[in-house]
Amino acid sequence: MAGERAVAESVFELLMFEAFRVAREAPGGDGGEDGASAEARRMEVKGRIEAMGFDVGYRKVERSATEKLLGRHPLELIKFICKDLWLALFQKQADRLQTNHRGMFVLNDGNFTWLKRLGHRTDEKSVAMAEHILDFACGILRGALTNLGLSTAVYAEIKELPGVSFTVKVK
Amino acid sequence: RRRADMFVIVGRSEPLYELELSGGSGASASGNLDQFIIHSALDMVDTALLQHTSLFLRTVDSFGEKFVSAYVTPSHVKFMLLHERNKNEDTIKAFFQEVQELFVKITLNPFYTYDTAITSKGFDDRVRALANRYLA
Numbered sequence: 001m002a003g004e005r006a007v008a009e010s011v012f013e014l015l016m017f018e019a020f021r022v023a024r025e026a027p028g029g030d031g032g033e034d035g036a037s038a039e040a041r042r043m044e045v046k047g048r049i050e051a052m053g054f055d056v057g058y059r060k061v062e063r064s065a066t067e068k069l070l071g072r073h074p075l076e077l078i079k080f081i082c083k084d085l086w087l088a089l090f091q092k093q094a095d096r097l098q099t100n101h102r103g104m105f106v107l108n109d110g111n112f113t114w115l116k117r118l119g120h121r122t123d124e125k126s127v128a129m130a131e132h133i134l135d136f137a138c139g140i141l142r143g144a145l146t147n148l149g150l151s152t153a154v155y156a157e158i159k160e161l162p163g164v165s166f167t168v169k170v171k
Numbered sequence: 172r173r174r175a176d177m178f179v180i181v182g183r184s185e186p187l188y189e190l191e192l193s194g195g196s197g198a199s200a201s202g203n204l205d206q207f208i209i210h211s212a213l214d215m216v217d218t219a220l221l222q223h224t225s226l227f228l229r230t231v232d233s234f235g236e237k238f239v240s241a242y243v244t245p246s247h248v249k250f251m252l253l254h255e256r257n258k259n260e261d262t263i264k265a266f267f268q269e270v271q272e273l274f275v276k277i278t279l280n281p282f283y284t285y286d287t288a289i290t291s292k293g294f295d296d297r298v299r300a301l302a303n304r305y306l307a
Contacts, residue, residue: 058285062278065245066271069224147246147285 013117020132023048046135053139054146061144064088070148074170077148078105085144090114103170107141108163115162130158141166175254175306176237177205178298180274180289181213182248188289192302208232209251212239216249226271227264242267248274254306266305273297 024045064085070076082094086109096108114133118126134156142154151171159165180188193205212232219228220243228241240263242250250267277283277294289295 055281059279059281062244062246062275066275067226068245069220069226069243070245071224149247 013114016114016133016136017129019052020049020129020136023052023132046131049132049135050139050142053136053141054143055139056136057140057143057145058147059143060088060140061085061147064144065148072149074103074105074150075099077145077150078107078168080148081141081144082107085141089140105168105170107166107168108159109166110159110163112137112162112164115158115164118161120161134158134164137164138166141168175252175302177209177253178270178302179206179209179251179253180248180270181210181251182286184286185288187248187287188294188298190295190298190302192306205253208234208237209239209253212241212251213249215239216241216243216251227260227267229260240267242271244271244274252306262305266301269301269305270298273301 026048065080070080078097078099082097086092086094090109090113092109092111092113094107095110098106098108114137115130118130138154138156142152145152145154145168153169153171154166156164156166176191176193178188178190178192179186189206191205211234215231216228219231219241226242226244228243230238231241232239236255238254238256240252240254240260242264244250250270252263252266254263273294277289277291278285283289283291
């Protein structure tokens with residue numbers, strides 16, 4: 001039987017949170033008391049998590065895109081991301097795609113799977129965790145698009161928990 | 172009677188994998204020519220891409236009695252096969268599809284740096300086995 005192996009979602013989440021903890025606590029940066037180096041440290045952690053996401057996205061899309069050529073037009077690639085990649089990663093498709101037809105795309109997900117555990121908590125730890133999750137997700141999108149041949153900048157905003165809006169800017 | 176001479180996987184910036192299928196004798200002399208023919212055909216792959224939406228591009232170029240068939244992944248990695256007869260496209264396509272599955276698996280492997288030469292013996296063994304099954 002050609003089985004598709006599956007793992008409990010909670011196992012993946014535990015692994016993801018642990019990866020974030022390692023990214024936060026890994027040596028590097030002086031983690032000093034004053035605001036400047038704390039901010040630098042925060043950016044370093046953000047960069048690390050985004051880079052992890054990039055690697056995952058780059059590789060994952062190889063598995064997700066195997067059937068046909070997607071063409072060179074960014075819109076086709078972004079549509080693929082919204083449907084096929086979203087389904088593979090988040091078990092649902094993105095809800096809405098907007099574009100200005102000049103290289104900017106906004107992908108909306110009103111119920112972002114990876115944020116659901118955070119509920120509506122606004123404490124510092126939850127906010128930090130949400131940020132890690134989004135940085136990771138942005139990295140994944142950027143990595144996937146890069147492997148499909150599109151160079152982009154990706155950032156995310158929480159609209160109203162658990163809704164997220166991802167902005168993709170084609171370079 | 173062998174049906175194929177050489178199989179190459181070409182990545183974004185460099186060849187990722189090469190398999191000589193034509194046997195040991197006279198390898199270095201004809202080996203370089205085989206590589207040359209395949210790399211010359213790369214431009215033809217780009218041309219063929221403009222006309223196809225399928226991954227299998229069939230024969231993209233020829234050089235004397237030799238033909239180059241190609242297949243491109245959605246990630247724009249090119250599989251190129253140098254072979255002697257312009258026949259049995261289904262067999263060639265099946266070979267490419269099976270190699271694509273191996274390629275996907277190795278790309279998913281975090282111990283493989285993507286877009287670099289594939290040095291895994293496991294990968295090589297499996298591609299050779301596919302070549303024996305489909306192209307021998």
